[in-house]
Amino acid sequence: MISLTEGEHVLMTIRRHWFALARHAVFLVLLFLIPLIFVSTTNMLGAGYVEGAWTPLVNFVLCLYLLALLMYGFVLWTDYYLDVWIITNERLIDIQQRGLFDRTISELGMNNVQDVTIEVRGIIATFLKFGNLTVQTASQSTFTINDAPNLYEAKELILRYSQGLNGARHDRAVSH
Amino acid sequence: MIILIAAFIFLLFIGAYILLTAAVIHHLRQYTLPGWTAARFVVPFFFFLSLALFAYAVYFFFTTPWNLLAAPSI
DSSP: OOOOOTTOOEEEEEEOOHHHHHHHHHHHHHHHHHHHHHHHHHHHTTOOTTSTTHHHHHHHHHHHHHHHHHHHHHHHHHHHHHOEEEEESSEEEEEEEOSSSOEEEEEEEGGGEEEEEEEOOSHHHHHHTEEEEEEEETTSOEEEEEEEESHHHHHHHHHHHHHHHHHHHHHHHHHO | OHHHHHHHHHHHHHHHHHHHHHHHHHHHHHHOOTTOOHHHHHHHHHHHHHHHHHHHHHHHHHHSOHHHHHSOOO
């Protein structure tokens, strides 16, 4: 659980663009279509699974298959939902959720931000306005969020607050 | 005999499903920040669909003539 310090507030929460989730959803839909194709094909070939003793068994297996797909979809959505970038007025928090049991939380103080880069690649990304946002730190390490929407807004926000903090620190140093 | 094997596999499936569901719900409860509301709608929808499919699965399990299927065809 992320806890904010006193005076800290969330400015923006960024999740991956819905298109990133849609790419996985297409695969899910294809898996969903397999039993439909199976049923229609066996009916066409005259195998007639819908008749006789096999019917309840096939329906039973079909139910288990759909349950497995439902669980896969739920895990996929949870992965998407919990994988976020939180921009506060003091820091960037990068929460990476990979599957269910792999979670990484990284933090970067706004005063350590050196550079923010936006990368929009391809026709779909250009039309749907999403891309990669990379923040370079003073220690030359990078923070990247892939397939992020609202790129320009996020960049402006990070730069404004990082420059504000760096400016205030510089002013304090000069006044001493 | 075949019904026992089928029941064992079915119970194993249910157990794994419940464990995974519990893990996902735990993650959602643990790591959701205040103001994130989507889970309130998605989780009940998931539960409803799961229960419906489980009910169907149980129904079809008990209507399957396991002994007839196990018998060698003439």
